[in-house]
Structures are given as structure tokens and as C-alpha cells.
Amino acid sequence: MTHLLTQIEIEQALGALAGWAQTGNEISRSFTLSSFPAALVFASTVGHLAERADHHPDILIQYRKVTLTLSSHSAGGLTEKDFDLAREIDAIA
Amino acid sequence: MTHLLTQIEIEQALGALAGWAQTGNEISRSFTLSSFPAALVFASTVGHLAERADHHPDILIQYRKVTLTLSSHSAGGLTEKDFDLAREIDAIA
Numbered sequence: 001m002t003h004l005l006t007q008i009e010i011e012q013a014l015g016a017l018a019g020w021a022q023t024g025n026e027i028s029r030s031f032t033l034s035s036f037p038a039a040l041v042f043a044s045t046v047g048h049l050a051e052r053a054d055h056h057p058d059i060l061i062q063y064r065k066v067t068l069t070l071s072s073h074s075a076g077g078l079t080e081k082d083f084d085l086a087r088e089i090d091a092i093a
Numbered sequence: 094m095t096h097l098l099t100q101i102e103i104e105q106a107l108g109a110l111a112g113w114a115q116t117g118n119e120i121s122r123s124f125t126l127s128s129f130p131a132a133l134v135f136a137s138t139v140g141h142l143a144e145r146a147d148h149h150p151d152i153l154i155q156y157r158k159v160t161l162t163l164s165s166h167s168a169g170g171l172t173e174k175d176f177d178l179a180r181e182i183d184a185i186a
Contacts (some may be wrong), residue, residue: 047133061152
């Protein structure tokens with residue numbers, strides 16, 4: 001069972017990440033790519049990271065914009081798994 | 094300029110499609126795949142159809158579920174392009 005982060009821990013983790021924002025039990029970030037095909041490839045690459053981590057964000061593709069939303073549903077809130085994946089995603093963005 | 098469909102035309106077109114529902118100026122359908130990787134592949138395939146048609150649905154991937162939302166934003170409503178792409182998507186689902 002992954003430890004549920006406290007609000008203070010969430011804010012500390014968010015402070016080290018650019019572009020991610022918290023809404024309740026979720027964190028999300030939007031990425032604007034150069035084209036729709038580029039957005040598809042980015043979404044697919046995020047998907048591969050997610051599958052490897054066994055942690056799956058919601059992925060919304062709206063033309064060139066990809067919005068990722070992370071939460072640890074099984075834990076009922078945000079955990080280190082969410083921030084670990086957010087950092088991995090930022091590293092490929 | 095593509096012809097904006099009337100509500101009667103929309104309902105006729107929807108009547109010939111299984112699983113698609115109208116919400117205002119949009120039609121949407123959810124597809125549940127066998128796994129998250131299968132959902133990614135499906136989303137990518139839909140993306141290729143969309144790019145070929147130069148008509149881009151919103152694509153939301155939530156684990157094994159993919160929700161597609163179609164609208165002709167430039168026309169301000171639903172057109173034949175939306176239903177043409179919906180039929181193409183159904184043919185590969």
C-alpha cells in the first residue's frame with residue numbers, strides 16, 4: 001500500500017514541478033505539441049511510461065493539446081507514484 | 094463550408110449508429126478495450142483516421158476506456174464530417 005501524501009507533502013512535491021496543478025485528489029498538466037500527429041505520439045509515449053509504472057493517468061487529446069491527469073485511485077488520493085510518473089513525463093516533454 | 098445538420102438530420106444519422114449519443118453540438122461514444130495498451134493502440138488508430146479526414150475528435154483515454162467526442166467546431170455544430178468519421182471509427186472498433 002502506497003502512503004497517501006498529506007497536503008503539505010503534495011505542495012512540496014508540486015513546488016519542484018513546473019506546470020502541474022492540483023485539483024482535489026488529482027494533479028494535471030497540459031502539453032501543447034506541434035501538430036495532432038505529434039500529440040498522438042506524445043500520448044502514446046506517456047502511455048508506455050504509464051504501463052511500465054503500472055500507473056495510468058487519464059490522457060485527453062484535443063488536437064495539438066494533451067492533458068494528463070494523475071491520481072492514485074486505489075489509495076484514494078495522491079501518492080509518490082503520481083509524482084514519480086509526473087517527473088518521468090516531464091523528462092520526455 | 095460544410096452544411097450544418099438540423100436536429101432532425103442529426104437524429105436520423107444517430108438512428109443508424111449504435112452507441113453514439115448527442116450532447117448539444119457534440120456526439121460521443123465510449124469504447125472499452127481489453128487492456129490499457131489496447132486502448133492506446135485504438136486511440137492511435139482513431140487518430141490516423143482523424144488525420145486522414147482532417148477532422149479531429151477529442152480522445153480521452155481512461156485505462157481501458159476510450160471516449161471519443163466529435164463536433165465540427167469551425168461550423169459551430171454537427172455536420173456530415175462528424176458522422177462520416179463516426180462510421181469509420183465504428184468500422185474498426
